[in-house]
Amino acid sequence: MNIIESIKEKVAGKNMKIVFPEGEDKRVLGAAIKLKNEGLIEPIMLGDIEEIKKTAKENSFDISKLQIIEIEKYDEFDALVDAFVERRKGKATREQAVEMLKTVNYFGTMLVYTGKADGLVSGAVFSTGDTVRPALQIIKTRPGVSRTSGAMLMLGQNGEKYMFADIAINITLEPQELAEVAVETAKTARIFDIDPKVAMLSFSTMGSAKHELAERVAEATKIAKELAPDLALDGEMQFDAAVAPEVGAKKAPNSPVAGKANVFVFPDLQAGNIGYKIAQRLGGYEAIGPILQGLNMPISDLSRGSNEEDIYKLSLITAAQALEK
């Protein structure tokens, strides 16, 4: 059974409520209707009802079974504002809170925070910053995780499964933070039945280049090994040493990971984001995510390049993450 089918089995009939702040978008609406009709999730669409009806009419969608919330008509808006002000502890006035909660991503994130929804999927229209900022401010990271990060599940045409991270959030990371991202990504990999073998990527393999940037990855590797001594993880290493057995054998002969890595931790966001898009656009890999890691509740940030199928799949993964809470 493929990974998406097995996630469908997990979430079917569990009625996980997922908020879609971009309810007016055709791709989002199409995915939500399919998920509802298949009994996989309970979507909560945000948006202007007339706009949603218009999108539905143009695409012959039946929206009769969907829950739609218009923020300005929401009965419990004031209670959400109070909860937001309380959560932000002096970082937002009530007036600022009212303005913020009139925007769909803040409003949707507050539905998750207050338990009215189990997760949120956005980012098909909004940028990553606009999608995740409310989550960083409201939902926050789990104890022991200092930075939220974004992992991408990469599926090859011949059944290959890899995790790439951080491809979405942190522009640069300190070695300690990079180490935490590696450990979190290994946990995410297990959700998809990947037995993690983590490569800490660099332009250098085991000290072959002498540069501060490679040394930072080596330092992160050392910390990650201390954080998770039983995890198969190694570095710093180049991508060819990580995936090609013959290169791994030459460049890192004693490594338990070289040549067979399936979880790739990139040294910074330039590398990670470019790396996954190359695999997707030139390598023909399907990219599912970004799957945000380390948050207290599941919030997912789509790529604006997502199609309906991508949104359908990431929503299922978000529901599966919610079930694990």
Ligand SMILES: CC(C)(COP(=O)(O)OP(=O)(O)OC[C@H]1O[C@@H](n2cnc3c(N)ncnc32)[C@H](O)[C@@H]1OP(=O)(O)O)[C@@H](O)C(=O)NCCC(=O)NCCS
């Ligand atoms: C994610 C991002 C928007 C956060 O930046 P920001 O809004 O400027 O964040 P700030 O520094 O103002 O921090 C806002 C809050 O989030 C928290 N925060 C920021 N980054 C965080 C992270 N990675 N993990 C956890 N918390 C984080 C801060 O501690 C702060 O919390 P507080 O307000 O309670 O004190 C920013 O890092 C970013 O733009 N990243 C790149 C995203 C991107 O373009 N990716 C490529 C496409 S996917």
Ligand SMILES: CC(=O)OP(=O)(O)O
């Ligand atoms: C994940 C990602 O790169 O998102 P976007 O394409 O929306 O910038």
